[in-house]
Amino acid sequence: MRVLVALGGNALLRRGQRPDADLQQDNVCLAAASLAELAREHELIITHGNGPQVGILALESASDPNLTRPYPFDTLGAQTQGMIGYWMLQALQNALPGRQVIAMINQTLVSAVDPAFDDPTKFVGQVYDRAEAERLAAENGWTVKPDGPHWRRVVPSPHPQRVVETRLIRGLIRQGVVVVCAGGGGIPVIRNEKGRLQGIEAVIDKDLTGSMLAEALECDAFLVLTDVPRVMRDFGTPGQREIRHTTPHELRGLDFPAGSMGPKVEAACRFVETTGDMAAIGRLDQARQILEGTAGTIVTPGATWPLASTL
Amino acid sequence: MRVLVALGGNALLRRGQRPDADLQQDNVCLAAASLAELAREHELIITHGNGPQVGILALESASDPNLTRPYPFDTLGAQTQGMIGYWMLQALQNALPGRQVIAMINQTLVSAVDPAFDDPTKFVGQVYDRAEAERLAAENGWTVKPDGPHWRRVVPSPHPQRVVETRLIRGLIRQGVVVVCAGGGGIPVIRNEKGRLQGIEAVIDKDLTGSMLAEALECDAFLVLTDVPRVMRDFGTPGQREIRHTTPHELRGLDFPAGSMGPKVEAACRFVETTGDMAAIGRLDQARQILEGTAGTIVTPGATWPLASTL
Numbered sequence: 225m226r227v228l229v230a231l232g233g234n235a236l237l238r239r240g241q242r243p244d245a246d247l248q249q250d251n252v253c254l255a256a257a258s259l260a261e262l263a264r265e266h267e268l269i270i271t272h273g274n275g276p277q278v279g280i281l282a283l284e285s286a287s288d289p290n291l292t293r294p295y296p297f298d299t300l301g302a303q304t305q306g307m308i309g310y311w312m313l314q315a316l317q318n319a320l321p322g323r324q325v326i327a328m329i330n331q332t333l334v335s336a337v338d339p340a341f342d343d344p345t346k347f348v349g350q351v352y353d354r355a356e357a358e359r360l361a362a363e364n365g366w367t368v369k370p371d372g373p374h375w376r377r378v379v380p381s382p383h384p385q386r387v388v389e390t391r392l393i394r395g396l397i398r399q400g401v402v403v404v405c406a407g408g409g410g411i412p413v414i415r416n417e418k419g420r421l422q423g424i425e426a427v428i429d430k431d432l433t434g435s436m437l438a439e440a441l442e443c444d445a446f447l448v449l450t451d452v453p454r455v456m457r458d459f460g461t462p463g464q465r466e467i468r469h470t471t472p473h474e475l476r477g478l479d480f481p482a483g484s485m486g487p488k489v490e491a492a493c494r495f496v497e498t499t500g501d502m503a504a505i506g507r508l509d510q511a512r513q514i515l516e517g518t519a520g521t522i523v524t525p526g527a528t529w530p531l532a533s534t535l
Numbered sequence: 536m537r538v539l540v541a542l543g544g545n546a547l548l549r550r551g552q553r554p555d556a557d558l559q560q561d562n563v564c565l566a567a568a569s570l571a572e573l574a575r576e577h578e579l580i581i582t583h584g585n586g587p588q589v590g591i592l593a594l595e596s597a598s599d600p601n602l603t604r605p606y607p608f609d610t611l612g613a614q615t616q617g618m619i620g621y622w623m624l625q626a627l628q629n630a631l632p633g634r635q636v637i638a639m640i641n642q643t644l645v646s647a648v649d650p651a652f653d654d655p656t657k658f659v660g661q662v663y664d665r666a667e668a669e670r671l672a673a674e675n676g677w678t679v680k681p682d683g684p685h686w687r688r689v690v691p692s693p694h695p696q697r698v699v700e701t702r703l704i705r706g707l708i709r710q711g712v713v714v715v716c717a718g719g720g721g722i723p724v725i726r727n728e729k730g731r732l733q734g735i736e737a738v739i740d741k742d743l744t745g746s747m748l749a750e751a752l753e754c755d756a757f758l759v760l761t762d763v764p765r766v767m768r769d770f771g772t773p774g775q776r777e778i779r780h781t782t783p784h785e786l787r788g789l790d791f792p793a794g795s796m797g798p799k800v801e802a803a804c805r806f807v808e809t810t811g812d813m814a815a816i817g818r819l820d821q822a823r824q825i826l827e828g829t830a831g832t833i834v835t836p837g838a839t840w841p842l843a844s845t846l
Contacts, residue, residue: 401703
């Protein structure tokens with residue numbers, strides 16, 4: 225099978241953990257052990273989040289006295305692709321001796337007229353009081369919005385259209401290479417009025433990029449791996465229960481938190497609706513079992529999907 | 536021909552220029568115009584320096600209150616590969632429509648018993664007074680040395696042995712892909728006692744990595760592109776004059792500054808001595824003319840090399 229895995233940011237940096245390089249590398253090594261199990265039996269493409277990491281580099285850049293302007297989000301995203309890509313590359317090479325692994329820099333094309341540009345919604349960077357936020361907004365051309373009692377910068381989160389280097393990724397997979405790509409959802413770029421690629425200040429949801437890329441690469445399965453074992457129905461209520469097997473139709477009838485499970489569910493539904501193939505959401509350390517249908521929440525077009533008997 | 540270009544760090548960030556992202560990207564676009572000329576006629580592999588960029592990220596990391604320890608140089612080098620790789624990737628894609636370009640994350644293997652580890656010599660990061668330098672050294676396990684009137688951290692600069700992903704690079708070139716790789720000389724790694732790849736605190740000379748990689752890829756030419764038109768004999772004296780065509784034997788009889796022209800000359804000599812093919816040092820915007828033998832300093836095994844008649 226050809227399998228695309230989207231790895232949550234918390235697989236790299238646990239909640240509350242300091243973002244030191246060695247701690248993150250230890251986490252990446254654990255992740256690589258699970259991913260290597262998949263790679264031994266399947267063609268494997270890995271994407272990963274970068275939320276905490278890009279936030280840290282953005283803060284560092286904003287307080288760097290050598291810079292006239294902080295680095296924009298396309299450049300910061302590229303830095304995290306290099307850093308996390310290196311950690312993943314090395315960990316996978318160590319876990320898969322004799323196997324070729326590549327970590328690539330990737331851009332994700334979005335539409336210059338995506339409605340997200342008119343209404344930025346994604347909070348990034350630190351919190352300010354209102355006066356300071358508005359001063360910084362005027363100075364740097366930011367959009368700022370209230371986030372609870374504080375104010376923060378918001379950037380657009382446009383819809384991913386295509387990973388620019390998709391053809392190269394497909395060629396590498398066909399040669400048996402394990403591909404780490406499109407980190408952080410890919411570096412956001414548009415085609416400008418001259419038809420040239422150009423970075424933009426935006427962040428792209430990594431699960432939506434993963435879903436779109438899995439579709440473009442004609443993957444047989446799209447796995448969203450995180451730190452929860454299954455999607456929960458009625459999460460947080462006394463009647464909450466795990467969903468083992470479901471369909472996009474059923475999932476779309478339920479409510480999920482916008483910031484966490486929502487985008488994962490949306491990404492899984494889109495892949496299944498578009499391709500008729502299997503998506504799943506579950507724990508990173510159960511990757512193999514999820515693919516076998518014995519762990520995680522499996523999403524298929526209907527209840528009669530081949531694996532359903534085992535669920 | 537198969538050509539490997541090693542691009543000086545000052546092609547990306549001019550002396551005295553602020554390290555803002557947009558200024559560096561403008562420089563990269565100029566560089567890409569020259570490189571695209573080569574890519575239209577030849578197989579092209581591009582490596583680049585990262586000295587100023589890694590210095591900036593190291594300072595940012597050292598003053599980040601969220602970190603227990605600053606990021607080590609392998610991780611910082613990976614960040615610069617992502618950032619500069621992205622800029623080069625986009626600029627080359629725009630300059631070469633219809634052509635495939637890749638920017639990869641690469642590690643460069645060095646020997647764990649390289650003598651450089653016993654005597655670190657490469658200054659990195661900011662300057663301190665002696666007391667502060669020694670306090671930081673004790674706290675972080677650094678080696679510090681006097682640099683003029685100040686003290687600075689030094690890290691080892693071991694000899695590059697192999698780019699870990701060389702086989703992948705060769706496969707991509709054969710498919711006609713323009714490859715941006717081994718940025719900053721490659722992320723420094725050793726094989727540890729368990730045989731696993733492991734990052735180390737070191738910096739690798741990008742020209743030496745370029746020379747070694749050009750040899751491993753069996754390139755026909757190795758070009759060191761910078762901002763001076765030719766290597767000078769007796770540089771800085773009234774009798775200084777440009778060298779148009781020379782041999783490793785002749786070059787090794789001359790003296791060059793250790794910090795700037797020295798490593799470029801050494802890298803060029805090694806490539807020519809090992810392969811019998813052509814190396815050259817010259818201006819980035821004359822890349823095509825250098826390859827034709829009408830600009831730059833051309834280094835060949837002997838004076839009878841085919842192009843010599845045109846020099």
